[in-house]
Amino acid sequence: EAAVTQSPRNKVAVTGGKVTLSCNQTNNHNNMYWYRQDTGHGLRLIHYSYGAGSTEKGDIPDGYKASRPSQENFSLILELATPSQTSVYFCASGDARGRGNQAPLFGEGTRLSVL
Amino acid sequence: GQQVQQSPASLVLQEGENAELQCNFSSTATQLQWFYQSPGGSLVSLLSNPSGTKHTGRLTSTTVTKERRSSLHISSSQTTDSGTYLCAIDPYNQGKLIFGQGTKLSIKP
Numbered sequence: 001e002a003a004v005t006q007s008p009r010n011k012v013a014v015t016g017g018k019v020t021l022s023c024n025q026t027n028n029h030n031n032m033y034w035y036r037q038d039t040g041h042g043l044r045l046i047h048y049s050y051g052a053g054s055t056e057k058g059d060i061p062d063g064y065k066a067s068r069p070s071q072e073n074f075s076l077i078l079e080l081a082t083p084s085q086t087s088v089y090f091c092a093s094g095d096a097r098g099r100g101n102q103a104p105l106f107g108e109g110t111r112l113s114v115l
Numbered sequence: 116g117q118q119v120q121q122s123p124a125s126l127v128l129q130e131g132e133n134a135e136l137q138c139n140f141s142s143t144a145t146q147l148q149w150f151y152q153s154p155g156g157s158l159v160s161l162l163s164n165p166s167g168t169k170h171t172g173r174l175t176s177t178t179v180t181k182e183r184r185s186s187l188h189i190s191s192s193q194t195t196d197s198g199t200y201l202c203a204i205d206p207y208n209q210g211k212l213i214f215g216q217g218t219k220l221s222i223k224p
Contacts, residue, residue, distance in 0.1 A: 031210045042119075042201065042214040043158075058211065090158065094210045103148045103160035104210065 003027070006091050006107035013114045019078040021110050023091030031094045032074035033104060034058070034066060036087040043090065049074055081114045088112070121202050121215035129223050134189040136218045138202030146205035147178055148212065149187050153198045161200075162187070192222045 004025045013019045025032065030051050035043040045058030047066035055066040063085060065077040074093075078085055088111050094104030118141040128134055140147075147165045150158040162169055164176040164185065178185040189196055199219050203212040 033211070035214075040216065042216040043203075043212075044214075045211055048211060092158075103150070103163055104212070105160075106158040108157045 004091055004093050004105050004107035006089075006110050008110060009108065010111045011113070013078075013081045013112065015082060015114055017081050019081050019085075019112065019114075021076040021078075021089055021091075021112070023074045023076075023107060024072050025074075025091075025093035025105070026072065027093050027105060028071065029093035029095060029105075030071070031104070032068065033092045033094070034064075034074070034076045035090045035092065036060070037090060037109075038087050046076065046089075083114045086112060086114045119202055119204055119213055119215035121200075121218050123218060124216070125219040125221070127221045127223065128192055130192060130194055132192055134187075134192050134196070134220055136187040136189075136200050136202075136220070138185040138187070138215055140183050140185075140202075140204050140213075140215075142183070142204075142206045143180065144183075144204035144206055145208040146212075147185055148203045148205075149174075149176055149185075150201040150203065151198055152201060152217070156198075158201065189220075192220075194222045194224050196220060197222045 033048040034046045037043045049068040067075045091107040092104040120139045122137045149161040162176045164178045166180045168177045173190045175188040199217040201217045202215045
C-alpha cells in the first residue's frame with residue numbers, strides 16, 4: 001500500500017538546537033515535498049526534490065535545509081531552530097512533473113514546537 | 116505571486132444540508148486539487164479537476180478555467196464530513212502545489 005511516513009510525529013526543540021525531520025515513501029515517486037502549515041497561511045512549500053541527490057528551494061526556504069539521499073527518503077533540517085519555526089510539517093510524494101493530474105500523497109505530519 | 120482564495124473561511128450546517136465551497140485562483144491552473152483534512156490529521160485527495168465538472172460519491176466539483184474559479188459541492192452532508200477542505204493549484208504542472216487557507220466545515224447532528 002502506498003505510504004508516506006514521517007518521524008518523529010511530535011518534537012519539542014530548544015531555540016538554537018538542530019532538528020531533523022525525516023520522511024520515507026514506499027510509492028516509488030520521483031518527487032518529494034516539505035510543507036509547513038500555520039493558521040492563517042495554509043500549507044506553504046519549503047523544499048522539494050525531483051529525485052535522489054536533488055533538492056530545490058520552495059517558497060519559504062530560509063532557515064531550512066533539505067537532503068534527499070535516496071529515492072525513498074527526504075529530510076528537512078533546521079540547523080538553528082527558532083520559535084518562528086514552530087509549526088506542523090507535512091511531507092508528500094508525487095509523480096514526476098507533467099504526468100497527469102494525480103495528487104501527491106501526504107504523510108501524517110510532524111508537530112514541532114521550538115521553545 | 117500566485118494566490119488561492121477560499122470561501123467561506125468556515126461553514127456550519129445541519130446534517131443533511133448541502134455545502135458549497137468556493138476556490139478562486141489568480142493564474143491559470145494546469146492542475147487543481149481538492150483535499151480533505153480531518154481535525155489534527157493529514158491531507159487526503161478528494162478530486163482532481165482542472166476544468167469542467169467531476170463527481171465522486173456525494174461530491175461534485177465544477178471548475179471554470181477562464182474565470183479562475185472552482186467549487187466543491189457536498190450533498191446530504193454527514194457529521195463525518197466535518198473537517199477542513201483545501202483547494203490547491205499547480206500553475207506550471209511541476210507538482211508544486213499552492214494552497215488556499217481552507218474552509219472549515221462543521222456538520223451538526
